[in-house]
Amino acid sequence: MNTRENILTIALQYDSYGEKYLTDFDRMFIHKELSSIWNETSYVIPEEVENKIQVKMRIINQLQWESPY
Numbered sequence: 001m002n003t004r005e006n007i008l009t010i011a012l013q014y015d016s017y018g019e020k021y022l023t024d025f026d027r028m029f030i031h032k033e034l035s036s037i038w039n040e041t042s043y044v045i046p047e048e049v050e051n052k053i054q055v056k057m058r059i060i061n062q063l064q065w066e067s068p069y
Helices: 004-017 024-038 047-063
Strands: none
Touching: 004 024, 004 047, 024 047
């Protein structure tokens, strides 16, 4: 089962080791949401970034892609 934290981490890993699809700002927003999860505060990434993540997660799942690390 993928938690929100896992989904965001996989999205960042795929951007690093697979296909580059995130901008620096996209990565910043993802890190900000991860930080909010760890600090138990509220933050939601912009809808545009969320849409990019959802599209790539479908591809990642179809390819059964795994991070090399």
